[in-house]
Amino acid sequence: MNNDLSAPDAARLLGVSLPTLYSYVSRGLLASVSNGESRRKRYPQEDVLRLAARRNDAKRGGQTAVAAMHWGVPVLETRISHILDGRLLYRGHDATALAQHATLEAAAGLLWDDGASDYFRQDAPILPPGLAGAPDAAPLVRAMLAMAMLATADTAHALQSGPALMRILAAALLQTAPSALPLHRQLARAWHADAEQTELLRAALVLLADHELNASTFAVRCIASTGASLPAALGAGLAALSGDKHGGGSAAARRMLTQALAAPDARDARAAIGKYYAAIAPAFAGFGHPLYPHGDPRAAYLLGRLATLSHGYPQLGAILAACATAGDLLEVKPNADLALAAMELAFGWPEGAGMRVFALARSAGWIAHAAEQAGSAVLIRPRARYIGRHQCD
Structure with missing residues (x-):
């Protein structure tokens, strides 16, 4: 084009x-x-x-x-990722092509320095006492607490590196000890995933590793521009991801699919989907993306892989049918949130697994953007246009 x-x-x-x-x-x-x-x-x-x-x-x-600020012209320059003609590119490499074979660790290395170094050869970090986080807190809260503690504590420099932080983040999200296992295998082990599920986890992590200047990445770059530590910047990304309009998409899509699956027949399922989206309009959770008018390639890849699985997942056919019905009803293509929700339901992963996949994957991109922003030595400080009352007497 x-x-x-x-x-x-x-x-x-x-x-x-x-x-x-x-x-x-x-x-x-x-x-x-x-x-x-x-x-x-x-x-x-x-x-x-x-x-x-x-x-x-x-x-x-x-x-x-x-x-x-509303899906318009670019506001920051980057060499990390790019969305062009419906494709997501990591330093010029098509993310969907990488998803066929790469791991999140390989994608992270590509985003960080074009794959020049193998950062993940180091051992898993040993956490200082007290860094395990609140055991009863939600996974994303545990992750934010871990980053906050690392940002404020006097910790060893090794705990501030990208690989260490990603492994600590995985441990916080899964409530496990930090491990040097490939990150997709850590998720698979925690959720008792079989080989097919493990492959989809690997691909999903690669596809979600970065996405240009989204809300959480912009937050990370703002914090990094102040000279704050890398854990502090990652904490800002996690905080932004906790919002329903950003990281909550897969949970909302799961609710839609759950309602459709509970309907007694296809006609009632269509009605349930219509009622769900009528209540939350104009935001179609799981569908549409301003940067992909012809469809999100990440969703197309993952849903396409799901459609090839023909055995062992009794709800998969109904889930994919509900996805198709919703797309026809809304006349909008699915996005990555829908794919995460479909995987979560089809494989019986714990509720919120999609958010955990998203957070762990995106940390790779956040680290790349934090480093790029810090390297520019430029403070991000936009101006505001005042539209309130003029000076009072």
Whole structure:
């Protein structure tokens, strides 16, 4: 798919005249490419958007920034991940291709330094006393407590490394001791997963390892930009993930599927799905994604793999049928939250397993973004437009 823009379209997007556009090219601020069918120049859309974002700080503090915060133009530069033409790319590598064979550890290494180092060769960390967290707390709360304690305690430098933090996070989410086992196998062992489930866990972790500048990643980058520690930054990501509008998607999708499965027949299941989404509209939990107008490739991959499993999972057929019915009813493609919910139900994993998969996977991306932001030495400090009462007498 060619995303190059014509000169009028590029000028319109930049808010400048054609002569000004041409001056940007002559000054090296913008590249142009030749159109093989004519002599007219074309302008790469990404370059135009990047120039528009940089062009005027005053505008970035105004309407452009407002639009950017709502699925608009980019607001930060990164080399870590990219969503392009319906594909999710980790440093240029297609995430769905990686999901066929890679582990989360390999994906993390790719996100951190393009796979130049094998970070996970080190042993599992030994936790200092008191870091086990509250045994009766919810998994995400235990994880946040662990990161908070690491951020405030005088701990060894080894406990501040990316691999150690991911293994500590897995232990907190699963309420187990830190282990050097591959992370997907740690989940599989805790949930008594068979070989097919273990493979899907591996693939899901890779697919969810990063997703550009989502809410939790932006929170991580903000904290990292202040010079705070890596555990503090990860704690911010977990806190953002705890919100229903971000990490709560798989739980909401599970509730929909549970109601559909409880219906006596297909007609009643369709009615139950319609009633569920009518109550929470306009947000369709498990469906739709502004960055994937033609469908979330992560969901397509995982649901496609689920559909190939033909035995041993008595509810799987009904679950996939409910997913299809909901998609037809809403006329929207599924997203990764639905795939996590379907896996959780089909395999009998504990409620909230999808959230734990999401949190552990995304920690790889958070660590990459925290390091990139800290390396830039730039404090993230947007401006606000005041819309309240003017000065009172």
